[in-house]
Amino acid sequence: MRRAWPAAMLGIAALAACSKAPPEPPPAPPPLSKQGLSLSSWKAARPDLHDRLLLANATAKGDTEAMVMVATEVGKTKDVAAAIVALGGDIQTRFDEVGYLRVRLALDRFADVGALPNVLMAHLDGGGAHGLYANDRDRVRYPLSGSSPPPTPSQSTDTLLGNDVGSSSASLSIQIESLLTAAVSNENKVLARDDDGGRLPGGGLDLFALMANRAFEVHSTPLLFAAGAFGRVESVTGASSGRRVISVGEFADNRVPVTASLGPAADGALKPDVLSPGDFANAASEAEALIAAARAESLPADARHIAWALRMSARRVDGLQAHEQGFGVIDTARALELLKQLRDRKLDLPDIQTRAPVKTYLSRFLPEPGVGQGLYEREGWLARQKDTRNITLLRQSGADTPLAYSLQWQGNDGTFKTAQDEVSLPFNQAVEIPLEISAAEVGVHSAQLYLIDKASGLPVHALMTTIVAAEPFTAANNYRVEHREPSLPGASVKRYFLEVAPNIASLRLDAGVGGGQMQLMLTGGELDQLPSKIIAPNQPAVLLVPYPPPGVYEVTVLPTAAGAKDVSVAASIRYVDSQLDDKVPGVNSTTFWLNNIYAPLQRSEIVAEVGARRMLKDVGGASGMRAYNIEVEPGSTTLRVAASPPDGRARIGLYLYDCASGACKLWGSEVFTRPVTKTLVVPTPRAGLWRVVVDATAPGTAFEYTQIVTHPRFGNGTVAGENTARKTGARWNQKVSFQVGAAAPFGYDLVGVMDIIDPDSEADERAAPFSDWQATGDARNQPLRPLRLTTQVLRLDVRGTPASGS
CATH class of the missing domain: 2.60.120.380 (Jelly Rolls)
Incomplete structure (x- = not known):
């Protein structure tokens, strides 16, 4: 049964300060690390492909030592540091509260660090003065298939393993340590970043995300990271994919710009979290204004409550799917009203984790292969196919007795169904929710499933479900998929998704336009974005991708401002x-x-x-x-x-x-x-x-x-x-x-x-x-x-x- 949002939540509240002196704000709630809630923690996937690439670079060049970034179990940094010193390591940086070290180490002892007790992950640092990408910026680069066309010169020279390898000039350790230093200083109400730190597969479960989560949990500082500008599905930056991070996307004129990154995160997480009118700096200013207003009215203003209010109060945009907008456009007036309702209704905000199936070409490299923070299946779906999946919820804070929540879909086009309309979550016990899934049409289908606290009527948690129903190459279509569009208006976007089977020798893409111009992009498999192409009338283009890695490929058509007419796009596969x-x-x-x-x-x-x-x-x-x-x-x-x-x-x-x-x-x-x-x-x-x-x-x-x-x-x-x-x-x-x-x-x-x-x-x-x-x-x-x-x-x-x- 569909339930309506509480009327008070949808009201608009003013942020204007009263003329009288504001009351003293209540003492800030302690950070999560002081509330008895376990801090974020997970073991790295093995083998880690970044480390293997960097070790290969070192082997080819004869390097003998490197910088190693280490994440430890909480409270065990001192013990791990002593063990690393015993291995001959030289500790360069330590953040004991969040369990982070950076050490200079002989490469032949690198594997020993990862095997130490209480070490969650040990990764080589690819950038900086001692990085294993050093002196490699001018290399001739190719995607990992080796024989595939290389990326454009305008792209980062360090995107070999995806979007988030890290730059040679700004190593991942520098990005992590600058974040942790800023969190420790407590000089900022909000930490805002627009870089794209992280490692493959960039799904919010890497070392950068772990440290970002812990900075939030230990120092209670809201984190706002830019979602990126890659212009395709599943291109949210690794830095903004962390569970505690608020990922901010672009928004203008009631639409998402065609250059904006789209969700979900690589592990299915609900990203971007919110959209911001104007530039990224505007979102940070809005968050700081919300904190000031909340403190002025003696409302909860710690990181967890501020992040929850910004997400749950965001204004949904009609016509955009969940993976395009997240929770919606940031709205601090509604967020302030939501904080008031939380106080008045005495809601103890629960901390709920989601585990759900993830099926993509790279999901086997997640820390828990095939499992992420939301349901995301890019591979294996066709239109009108039916199947079931289970989502697992775990409540990690709050009352010892079970708590009841209503289930409510937002933005669901009918692809996802739950047999139940409510769920009871015991404390610290996993509960499964079965889903029925069937997409009526090809393309991306995404929705959000909210948990509404039955006692207060307020939303407390949401997760995203996303599938891609791709078009297969079959004998029936002669192994050729073709689309024609009579007219595409300017500033619009058209996306086609193609399922490329394993062991294909060649993927061919043909495109043409009869009037106007359009930009064409191809992404998919493990390939980074291939060179884009502006196509004009009577100037068709042909792209051959040798030995394309299997997976679902996205063909993106972006008409220029004047629009495009008589658009044709065709793809075919070959193997002998x-x-x-x-x-x-x-x-x-x-x-x-x-x-x-x-x-x-x-x-x-x-x-x-x-x-x-x-x-x-x-x-x-x-x-x-x-x-x-x-x-x-x-x-x-x-x-x-x-x-x-x-x-x-x-x-x-x-x-x-x-x-x-x-x-x-x-x-x-x-x-x-x-x-x-x-x-x-x-x-x-x-x-x-x-x-x-x-x-x-x-x-x-x-x-x-x-x-x-x-x-x-x-x-x-x-x-x-x-x-x-x-x-x-x-x-x-x-x-x-x-x-x-x-x-x-x-x-x-x-x-x-x-x-x-x-x-x-x-x-x-x-x-x-x-x-x-x-x-x-x-x-x-x-x-x-x-x-x-x-x-x-x-x-x-x-x-x-x-x-x-x-």
Whole structure:
């Protein structure tokens, strides 16, 4: 049964001060740490991909020490500090009340710190003078799939693992310590920040969020952080994703700007919390005004009550979903009225935690894999699909006897249903609430579920539920999703969500506009935002993403001020399955059997090359890492590296560094993807030294490593058969033969490498490029071509081959 909000709560109260002297404010409630409430605490996820990347950087560059940030159990900082000193660490900074240390430490003792008793998490600091990103700002950067187009030059050079790796010039430790210093000083009524500290996956459950929560809980200071300006779903900054932090989004002219970040947080938390008219500084001023007014009227003015009042009193905006606005537009008059009602009705504000399912491409890296602060499932949903989920609530403060709460949905379009309209929460006992979920249409569906205290009628807690019903690529749509919009008004936004399956060789995006202009963006999987593109009439654009990581991708269309007409956006996926004939038809020749699995190919072509291959079996070193040098000679056509666990189960990471200029720069890495074998391919690599780092994740973990460098001097290949159009499901074979040239260097063998490519898609991309790297001269946006749809390798017979001079 739907219940109405209390009428008094919806009234407007003036913040104007009375002419008479205000009464003495009541003593401030003690911080949460003094109220018997346990402070925020959780163990870090393992392996932490930031740390593995930084360790790989250190291994490639020969670094031997680094700064390490440590979070401890409450009250155990002194013991942990002593243990770290015993390991040879040099303590640089300590905040004992919140359980934080920063220490300079030898890298070979880093794992020992994380294993110490009472340590929740120990993370390497990537920035600052001793950061492991040092001297790496000008590296050629690529998203983690290695072969995917790199981000635009305007983006941070440290977004390799998402939005929140941290800047080289302002390390994460600096951001954390400046926050804690400001909280300790108590000089500010409100702490406001507009940076984006945090670590992958930025869901409010990382070290930065832990320290922000504890600063709130120990020092009772309201925290307001800017939500960011990434312009896409699930792009709220890691800094503002913490449970205690108020995440502030932009708001103007009764709408959210198209550049504003949208929720939820990566762990499903209800973010942004509120929207602020004007700039971010306005929200901080409003919060300070509320604190002053509350104190003047002897109302609760501590951090917890102020944060609750700002959230629960925010004014909802019609036409915006929950993930776009959070609780709504900040309204301090309503917040003050809410504080008055809380006092008059003698409500003891409870502290309630939410645990809910999270299913995204990165949710397995949350501290508790697949569980977050709100329900958020970006993967696995289709329109009209039905299923059930459970949300868990835990009341951590208040009466020992159970308390009753009404359940009320806000902003629900019918996607979410609860069989019950109230819940009873015992003290410190988890209670499950089952949900029925079914989305009528494709797209994002979000809503808020409020808990209303039955005794007072006031809202005390809210959580967000969000699912994304994506459009799949299927045989029915010929593995192509297409949308046409006759007209899109200026300053509007249109979003499409595409479900990309695992093991796809190519994602192709086509876009055009008949009138006006539009900006197009593509994000998804583990990719950071790819270069955006302004598209004008008669200037269509084609974007090819090789080996796209699986997941739900967001295509965002932003018309310019004048609007856009006759908008067309289409996406398709391609992959060709292949195998070699068991019976070799002749010396150094084979039959290549092929099957086009997904979208039709206008034409297929096989590129056959000869290369020198090195294969070995090895184990992870002291940090789980192992490095290999590769000397690439001039004229080499490709460099290929791969690593895999022999048991088919161990997690392996692969990092490739270009060291040809003297300073090793990360070229690409293969970490996130689920396939057991990790592979990177560099077309026309620079001559000189390259370095490969294999992350076996633990000392002594076995793996198999392979590298191939193709070069015309080793020989060449010829292909027999037609390069014709191939429809979906087409099967064909082609004979490939190799002529051997120079022998391989000692320790290597010669192999024939066969790549099937999509030449017509590449020609389309060259004719209508999405990236303007040629105009700007910035090679970071250069597409990595050719685009390989499948690869096979054949060991060659080298009898009679001249001896190698290498």
